[in-house]
Amino acid sequence: MTTDSDIERAIRENHPALIAYITAGDPTLEETAEYVEALDRGGADLIELGLPFSEPIAEGPTIQAAINRSLEAGTTPDSFFELVDDLDVEAPLLVMTYYNMILQYGSEPAVEPFVERAADAGLAGIIVPDLPAEESEPLREACEDHGLDLVFIVAPTTDGERLETIMSQVSGFAYVQARLGTTGARADVSGATHDSLTRLSEYDVPKAVGFGVSEGDHAAEIVEAGADGVIVGSALVDLIAEKEGPATALEAKAEELKAGARRGAEDVPEPEQP
Amino acid sequence: MTTDSDIERAIRENHPALIAYITAGDPTLEETAEYVEALDRGGADLIELGLPFSEPIAEGPTIQAAINRSLEAGTTPDSFFELVDDLDVEAPLLVMTYYNMILQYGSEPAVEPFVERAADAGLAGIIVPDLPAEESEPLREACEDHGLDLVFIVAPTTDGERLETIMSQVSGFAYVQARLGTTGARADVSGATHDSLTRLSEYDVPKAVGFGVSEGDHAAEIVEAGADGVIVGSALVDLIAEKEGPATALEAKAEELKAGARRGAEDVPEPEQP
Amino acid sequence: MSDSDNKTSFGAYGGQYVPEALMPALEELEDAYERYVLENEDGFMDDFRARMREFGGRPTPLQRADRLSERYDCEVYLKREDLVHGGAHKLNNALGQVLLAKYMGKERIIAETGAGQHGTATAMAAAHLEMPCEIYMGRTDVNRQRPNVYRMRMNGAAVNPVDTGRGTLKEAINATLRDWSKSVETTHYVIGSVVGPHPFPKMVRDFQSVIGTEAREQIREQAGRLPDSVLACAGGGSNTMGAFHAFVGDEDVGLYAVEAGGSTLEIDEERGVAPNSATLSTGTDGVLHGAMTKLLQSGDGQIMESHSVSAGLDYAGVGPELSYLVDIGRVTPVSVDDEAALDAFHRLSRLEGIIPALESSHALGYLERAAGPAADDASGQRPRAEEHENLGDLVVVNVSGRGDKDLETVLEETEKRDLEAAPDVEVFDR
Amino acid sequence: MSDSDNKTSFGAYGGQYVPEALMPALEELEDAYERYVLENEDGFMDDFRARMREFGGRPTPLQRADRLSERYDCEVYLKREDLVHGGAHKLNNALGQVLLAKYMGKERIIAETGAGQHGTATAMAAAHLEMPCEIYMGRTDVNRQRPNVYRMRMNGAAVNPVDTGRGTLKEAINATLRDWSKSVETTHYVIGSVVGPHPFPKMVRDFQSVIGTEAREQIREQAGRLPDSVLACAGGGSNTMGAFHAFVGDEDVGLYAVEAGGSTLEIDEERGVAPNSATLSTGTDGVLHGAMTKLLQSGDGQIMESHSVSAGLDYAGVGPELSYLVDIGRVTPVSVDDEAALDAFHRLSRLEGIIPALESSHALGYLERAAGPAADDASGQRPRAEEHENLGDLVVVNVSGRGDKDLETVLEETEKRDLEAAPDVEVFDR
Numbered sequence A, B: 001m002t003t004d005s006d007i008e009r010a011i012r013e014n015h016p017a018l019i020a021y022i023t024a025g026d027p028t029l030e031e032t033a034e035y036v037e038a039l040d041r042g043g044a045d046l047i048e049l050g051l052p053f054s055e056p057i058a059e060g061p062t063i064q065a066a067i068n069r070s071l072e073a074g075t076t077p078d079s080f081f082e083l084v085d086d087l088d089v090e091a092p093l094l095v096m097t098y099y100n101m102i103l104q105y106g107s108e109p110a111v112e113p114f115v116e117r118a119a120d121a122g123l124a125g126i127i128v129p130d131l132p133a134e135e136s137e138p139l140r141e142a143c144e145d146h147g148l149d150l151v152f153i154v155a156p157t158t159d160g161e162r163l164e165t166i167m168s169q170v171s172g173f174a175y176v177q178a179r180l181g182t183t184g185a186r187a188d189v190s191g192a193t194h195d196s197l198t199r200l201s202e203y204d205v206p207k208a209v210g211f212g213v214s215e216g217d218h219a220a221e222i223v224e225a226g227a228d229g230v231i232v233g234s235a236l237v238d239l240i241a242e243k244e245g246p247a248t249a250l251e252a253k254a255e256e257l258k259a260g261a262r263r264g265a266e267d268v269p270e271p272e273q274p
Numbered sequence C, D: 001m002s003d004s005d006n007k008t009s010f011g012a013y014g015g016q017y018v019p020e021a022l023m024p025a026l027e028e029l030e031d032a033y034e035r036y037v038l039e040n041e042d043g044f045m046d047d048f049r050a051r052m053r054e055f056g057g058r059p060t061p062l063q064r065a066d067r068l069s070e071r072y073d074c075e076v077y078l079k080r081e082d083l084v085h086g087g088a089h090k091l092n093n094a095l096g097q098v099l100l101a102k103y104m105g106k107e108r109i110i111a112e113t114g115a116g117q118h119g120t121a122t123a124m125a126a127a128h129l130e131m132p133c134e135i136y137m138g139r140t141d142v143n144r145q146r147p148n149v150y151r152m153r154m155n156g157a158a159v160n161p162v163d164t165g166r167g168t169l170k171e172a173i174n175a176t177l178r179d180w181s182k183s184v185e186t187t188h189y190v191i192g193s194v195v196g197p198h199p200f201p202k203m204v205r206d207f208q209s210v211i212g213t214e215a216r217e218q219i220r221e222q223a224g225r226l227p228d229s230v231l232a233c234a235g236g237g238s239n240t241m242g243a244f245h246a247f248v249g250d251e252d253v254g255l256y257a258v259e260a261g262g263s264t265l266e267i268d269e270e271r272g273v274a275p276n277s278a279t280l281s282t283g284t285d286g287v288l289h290g291a292m293t294k295l296l297q298s299g300d301g302q303i304m305e306s307h308s309v310s311a312g313l314d315y316a317g318v319g320p321e322l323s324y325l326v327d328i329g330r331v332t333p334v335s336v337d338d339e340a341a342l343d344a345f346h347r348l349s350r351l352e353g354i355i356p357a358l359e360s361s362h363a364l365g366y367l368e369r370a371a372g373p374a375a376d377d378a379s380g381q382r383p384r385a386e387e388h389e390n391l392g393d394l395v396v397v398n399v400s401g402r403g404d405k406d407l408e409t410v411l412e413e414t415e416k417r418d419l420e421a422a423p424d425v426e427v428f429d430r
């Protein structure tokens, strides 16, 4: 690992970090801008913005619905990037989208145009839930060329050689999937989380845990188990779908989660600096 | 041929003969008695009474319907025979029914009980539309034993050896089927009738033509072609189904048909007596 | 052919009780049957067999049913007639007859149909052989067997609804016989089972006998010996005789004709209704549709309405050869009721992944009754019940057809009952 | 196997674009595929073939279609996959995968289905092999393919309606992938076509390749030589690859993948709707459901709704191997529209007595377009149109399934149109 990326730095400096996900364009891009600012104010250290794809195979019902709302509102890669162009928040931003959306940007199927535009817009990294390490070379190279992190997911089923391969390719942070299944807020922290963090403990890269985190107490538990950050998505998307004036609620929720994470960190030693 | 049977005599003596068919029990047995008397008055020389069977495969729609009415009215072989017991008309009576009705009369499947009862009731003959010569031996023997005629049908398709066989077994008269198909009144006389009568001309037995005869003019044409009698069924059954006071209509129809037959006979030489 | 009978009958059964007008056609047919079918004139049988192979999908497999074998503590093999083109054994006969009609120079085909299986098979065969085809079908059946009506129409056949009587199979046969009386010179009547006047019962049996001929070879190859028993459902009895014929000479092989017990074997004499179609088990001798055979009839000789949950078994008569084989003790007639047949339908669907025709389900239902867990003593020893003992250790069941056609009926009838083997059929939004 | 490709892809197509959580399962499956399928470990392939013979009814015939041969002035042979148990080629794959899952020690089967054909095949296979089975099916499809839902339920499978999106195949696949993400350790996902991540496209192709392997042998035996061309419809492309695979090395044999042209090949960019499913003919490269392949997608990369009168072809993607074979010029993609497919459905039903699946009717529809009377010059000479010339003198058409399932659709769609080959479907009293 050479110098820390924006993302890595954001996690290490704000340890334990809160990583927030919302779907861009849900319900409109204008509102997304408001929500991003609210999350930033509330203490999110990194913000993932979902660029909607019509076949979100890794998402549970909550985020599926958000994606549908966004698509119905007409969100496109171009309008998404224009939103990001105009955003001005402290937390680095990542785009989370499916591989086909990246491939189709530009006139020919290729990854370069998307990455270039993402870098231009000031995005710090990319997460692609349907791109395993085996298929990631073109995108990884383009990301390196443009100084973006490509975040990989480590699943409860990831083990042995596969884990090695992935960890050798990780940049930014390792996205530790808390449990099998799809995204979606759940009321507990799974045993799989503990197992995964144990397996990963020997790798010197920030680890953030997502899939099912919804409350401050979960965040505390996860950080206590050794995570460097918690990733929260569906719980935030729920607020957007259900509350009036979601911005306020999002800010409060971010505060709760960040506080939870901090609570968890009180019992664990600060991670060693490289 | 030894001595003439009642049936044969009725045909020869009343030449050209009118043979009338109605379904017994249509709509009730009481009314059948009235109709039989009316036909007798109108000039019918022989009267066929249908004993209804649930599967009348040789009948057209008119007689099928009559059979259904009779069955619904509860006609049984016993009530049928009781009707015949009580009838007192000049024309000899025949029963027309399907073979299973004959077989099932009595406690075991056998033909004897039916024939015995028919003879007792004073019936002169039996016609069984689903009993070809090949299967007729038991019934023929029983009929001989009880002095009843068993009338056979000669179809337009009957030819060569089959015709020989049938004609050697005929008693009473040969029922010449005017055309292929089922019973039912039609508006013309078919060419098949002429052909059949030609084929039969060498056999010395009375020939009566049925299937489709409905008017005096048909009767004339048929007799002119060489028939010794005409058989009329559906046209009479139609009157029963359609007219108020069918007895009068039946009598008038019989008169019309008999007159027609006579008209036809004026142009043909009297048949030779044996 | 080794019929212990004279030319046109089986003992006292069979014969030719038809209007005189049809007799010449039967003579002509008899002649054609003897020349083409029995003597393979002009290579008729080779042609027929080749078409059944390429068009019809023969041979059908004989499949060991693993779950049934386990359940019944004996080796159960299924003869898979459900895989024949059209979904039932019916094509064996329909194709044979339409081809024969073609060899005879006939120009037109007519047939009756009840549930529509024989009608669809005939329509397929007629399309395959370019013969104009008309199917008679009772109005009631037309209305409740709509998909089969469509199939016939799509194969180019005309469908003539019959409005008389109850509008079911019996009336359709009557109507077809009436058409034939008119059209006999140019037309062949493709009768749908081993019923009707001679030579139909023999001819249909011969066309269907491929079932048993194949099964006999297959079981010898697969199990190394002849079966202890062969089970087949019996409506008219064509799949039955088809399955049995090759085994009739094998005296150690038990032959079970499983009839539709309907709701009960008891007869409603008053209304002239038999709430079953168990002709062989409960019928008396008489003449129907051209043959002497066992019948469901009143004391007077009127034919009764029969009933079965399975339309293809719902017939008041049965093939004369079966009547004969039952009388001489060669075939054992048994029956299972609607409920047991439905249960067996679900059981095979679930345990073996084969959805059988409701007709065939009767044969399977008898297996359950004779050899199922309830039939045996509940003690650990599992001493066999007598019926189970009689079936033996190696049983062939003829699955005469597939049950796709029966889904609606089965759903409706299942809802009324509490069946052991039925899935709970959730009803989705409509 | 002679794939001109690397291990997980066909040229640039294929790959494994799935969530990380599924990757270990794909590795495990790849290993099992190589051992059991490619190397016949534990006699897996022998077991599979025996079951396809006895349970599935293989081999299916290759039938010379006499009327079509005459009409098209060339020898037309039909590969009769409509005779496979369940009524379509789908069982070849479903049984292969469920058996493999069993050998792998999996405890549960899940699958997606659109029209219900793959679901019913999988439910049958699962019942046959005693595997608990759940089928995902879009709500819209559940409601319009009711008989198939019942069949699955009767075979003991659970049917899970999917309420997202338009409620059709695409959504069902998404839902099944989501289930699998959760249950991957104990569950095998039986994918229904040659799509999805490696090793599915190869494995499904290998299970289906029996179609072409049989056909190749049969045509050599029956016609004495290899065909000039092979036609198969292409949805996902499993019957297509199944029919083609054995012929890919025979460079003189033309391979035609016939896609659903729907109402038109033109795309409604505005609404993101393709009124067709002609992926190979009009699609662009992208990633869907785990593989890089040709897709119907918007310029941005959103997957379009596809459309076809035939539910089984109604899919916006296609197998990656087909994309590859089209790119290198080995397979010719063509398409016929709804109307031509319906017409071909009626034509085969009427002329040959075989009611084909609407999917298969597309392959037959192409034959009519390329070689039908209208395609040739009307002059007495009948010089062949170019398309006819290309098909050659000996053509094999894969009849991938039977059309019983399509009757309602065909009736409805036929009423809207004036089709040359359609019977006039009288409407009987309801």
Ligand SMILES: Cc1ncc(COP(=O)(O)O)c(C=O)c1O
Residues within 6 Å of the ligand: C088, C089, C090, C115, C117, C118, C192, C193, C194, C233, C234, C235, C236, C237, C238, C239, C240, C311, C312, C313, C357, C359, C360, C400, C401, C402
């Ligand atoms: C599948 C099936 N099995 C059996 C039968 C009964 O006929 P048979 O007793 O002549 O075989 C039918 C009649 O439609 C049928 O469709």
Ligand SMILES: Cc1ncc(COP(=O)(O)O)c(C=O)c1O
Residues within 6 Å of the ligand: D088, D089, D090, D115, D117, D118, D192, D193, D194, D233, D234, D235, D236, D237, D238, D239, D240, D311, D312, D313, D357, D359, D360, D400, D401, D402
């Ligand atoms: C009969 C039939 N043919 C073809 C298809 C299309 O699938 P594939 O292209 O994978 O063969 C289907 C799909 O349901 C089908 O049922």
